[in-house]
Amino acid sequence: MNAPRKFVKRRRVIAIAAATAILGGTASACSSSASGGSAGSGGGSVTVGMSTSLSGSIAYLGQTGLQGVQLALADLNAKGGLLGKQVKLVSADDDIKPATGAANVRQMISSDHAVAIFGPVASSIASAEEPVAAQFKVPIFFHTSNDISLMTKTFTPYAFQNVPNTIMEPRAIADYLSKQIGSKQITIGIFAPDYSYGHDTVDGFLKALTDLHVDYKVVNQQFPALGATDISSNLSALINSHPDYVFNAQYGGDLVAFTKQAEQLGLFKDTKVISFYNWGVLRALKDQAPAGAIGYSRDAFWAIKAPGLDTFVANYQKKFNDYPSDWAILAYAAVQEWADGVTKARSFDADKVIKALPGATVSTIVGPMTIRACDHQAEVPEYIGTVSSTGEAQYGGAHLWDEPVFVAPFQDIALTCDQVKAMQP
Amino acid sequence: MLSTVVTDVVGVLSSASSLFIVAAGLTLVFGAMRLINIAHGSFYMYGAFFATTLGAWSLHAGFWVALIASPVLAGLMGCGVEVLVLRRLYAREHLTQLLATFALLLIFADLALRFWGKGVRGMSAPSVVQGHFRLAGAPVPYYDLVIIGAALLVGSGLWLLLAHTSLGWMIRAVVDDVEVLAVSGVNVRLLYTGVFALGALLAGLSGVIIAPQQAVEPGMDAQIIVAAFIVAVIGGLGSITGAAIGALIIGIVQTLGAVWAPSWASTFIYLLMIVVLAVRPWGLLGSPER
The missing domain is CATH 3.40.50.2300 (Response regulator)
Structure with missing residues (x-):
């Protein structure tokens, strides 16, 4: 047996070639491709x-x-x-x-x-x-x-x-929260991905709270990078500020990772977390879903009749x-x-x-x-509910929301036509 | 103040630990085979995916079953890849090998989408390591200790293997004296397969280890290979100790960067790699070409 190998003994070359392939290549791993029928409006x-x-x-x-x-x-x-x-x-x-x-x-x-x-x-x-x-x-x-x-x-x-839209969603959550707490003063911690969506959603939420005359104080704000895997320092800063509520504008995988790690640190015990706990996230979390946390969803199929x-x-x-x-x-x-x-x-x-x-x-x-x-x-409307402490076998053990689900009606959360028209070209 | 230090140290150690286990496999394979295996990220992702599937079968025993079975499955994948694809390419240029493993990464990513879909998946940590304790007032998750412990085990296991066994001697020798090794009766083919499978097994192991703490989802393969490659390059490709130091450095930058300058954290990491490559192209603990 033999193993004929020619070594190009230039590790730097290898490393740089690899770096190019890894850093440049994977970002655009899949090019777009059209699929399906190609007929236009002719024929049937x-x-x-x-x-x-x-x-x-x-x-x-x-x-x-x-x-x-x-x-x-x-x-x-x-x-x-x-x-x-x-x-x-x-x-x-x-x-x-x-x-x-x-x-x-x-x-x-x-x-x-x-x-x-x-x-x-x-x-x-x-x-x-x-x-x-x-x-x-x-x-x-x-x-x-x-x-x-x-x-x-x-x-x-x-x-x-x-x-x-981005006005309605944060307003709906603020609306729900103001009905929950009445005139009580609350402290809020903020956790959101560090890009425009995260910042806009947080700004919209806080502005909506102010408009609703909610007596709140932001005690901590954390903006980890989108997709960041190491959020331990952000989390501990958040937890050490002991907020009554945490508004988390993350979604999908980031929210799943946040929830798992926050759970290990005991965040959900004394703090109500408000986030995008919708189907995909709750399905992934299963029994790790934080009971009592406040979830919002654009369409919670299990709650809509x-x-x-x-x-x-x-x-x-x-x-x-x-x-x-x-x-x-x-x-x-x-x-x-x-x-x-x-x-x-x-x-x-x-x-x-x-x-x-x-x-x-x-x-x-x-x-x-x-x-x-x-x-x-x-x-x-926007749908808001409380994450249940019990899993539902029908949905693969996912913990969905407890009844009743709050429905924020369009008229309460949208800009008026006059406001919209003023912003249109 | 002290509690912040504790939190940061634990954060650094746990993220460095999970990085180290992945990077150790990558650098081990490079050390013995001079092969940069981009499909290493696939073994990591499959390790995590296998774990979520096994974990779903049994809520409590699931993690332990997965901890054994997923790395083994990833190792078997590694065997298959070495025997079916890479073995045919050793005579070719490094770039060809690199591209082949890159192609494998894409193929495995596509297959994973078919098997597991595009959604986020998850699994629970076993109940004995859920929750946290307090150290100097700072909450420390038990599971972070599991991750750190796993990295220590992997590190010392690799050190024992490479420094104190004849198999380790062969792995270190194969790069420089493949002919001598072959005439002295060592089955070099089998050695390559074994080393590659061990690398894949380590990737699979780290996939399981992170599953209870992170989101398990498509794309984690490409994400980790970038990080693992940077760790290995900074430490010196081929050096296990280098991988440990590289992981620690990246862990520090990631953890502290996340608080001080979140949008710059990843830029710092790339900058660091460029600086190391410019000053010491062979990495901190690697050896320069002769």
Whole structure:
């Protein structure tokens, strides 16, 4: 036997080559690829497009959103399609890059003749896609990205949003909290990822508390990096300030890691933590879910009573072997919104669809959804609940929320049309 | 004041410990085979994924089963990779080998998405090591001690293996005198397979160890390989002691950086690597080329 090996004895070369491959390569490991049918509006079918994040840290949001759209279209097609046509889907990965998202959308509209676009995860990408859709006159539906500026500063008549936006979500939580504590004085600790979403959400939350005349004092603020694995020092600083409440703007994996480590340090014993404890996070935490913590969710499927929701949840579970995330539910509803517009307009023509939707009330799996005319924002609520101390076998042992669930109504948490119009171009 | 010091020291030690176990496997494989194995990150991620799957079977015994079974499974994956892919590439340039392991990382990441999906997964620490105790007023999680203990065991185990066994002597000798080793009757092929599998096993072990404290999710493979590679390069590729020192340095920068300048913490780490590469291209404890 032999092991013939030629050594290029230059470790530095190896190290630098490796560094290039590792640091540069993995970031863009997956390039975008379109899949699905390619027929345009000719023949017996039309095409819609969805460019979203299917790789990287927010892939779960993108993937489950895509699954929501896929299921919605399958259900639509099973009932004979739309205006007698089957609806096909082209999808692509945006690699969490605004430029890639915009290029995907352009490609879907010009090559695949997509008649509607379903939006991405990140607001930065959404704001790159919004003008492309307007330029090509195709309606775009945002169901995950929720920046208020999409419907205000950069509003176009082709854009629609059916997710509680960055004003509504923190206001809903503040609203809930003010009802809980009344006139009592409280101390608050802040924990949020160190980028625009984290800071904006925290600012929005504190401003909403002030507007509601809540007597609060921020005793500690921690902004660890997004995806940071070592948060022990942040956590101990937070815990040592002994806040009554902690508002944590993390989500997904970061929130799971925070919860596990905070639990080991005993944070949940004397402090009420408020965070995005929705399906994906609670499923991952299982029996480590912090009982008594306050969770919010854009659509907590287990807490909503709406005709058709149970069937949707069962079908989704059967098809994807998972329960629907907030993002899957709102993506499904976004397809229903578009389909309703097409049906009302009796046409796939974008200019007719975007005239049919404003002011209309669409029936969706989470109940009737009114599209506000002034900013095309769907009048949706935010859901807030308390994490249960008992697991539910039906949901793989996940600890969901105890009854009753607080529903923050749209009218209480959204900006008024006058406020919105003042911000629009 | 003292409690802050305790918290920071424990934080540094626990993050350095988990980094060390991953980096030790990476640097061990490089030391014996002159191979930078980017798929090392995959073994780490699979170790954690195996653990969450095994952990879900039994809520209480799950962790202990996973602690044994996941590293073994990762080691078996390593065996497969060495025998089926890498063995054919030893005669090629280093860059080819590097690209092959990079391709493997992507393939394993894709397979993991198919098996486990894109969501976050988790597992619980066994109840005996849940919670915390107080030291100088600072809460210290019991589980941090588990992580630190595991790193000490791995470190001393590797030291015993390399410095005090004939197998260790062969592992150290294979780089310089592969022909001599072969004519003296050592099965070099088997040695390579064994070393590579041991590296994979260590990656898998660290995957299990971090699972109760971190989010287990897709993407953790690429994230850890960057960190482990930096640790190994700073310490000196091939040096286990170097990996320990590198892990400690990165642990300090990560932990303290997270508090003082969160958005700069990762920049500091890259800067540090560049400085070390510029001043001592072979790393702190590595040896320069002859």
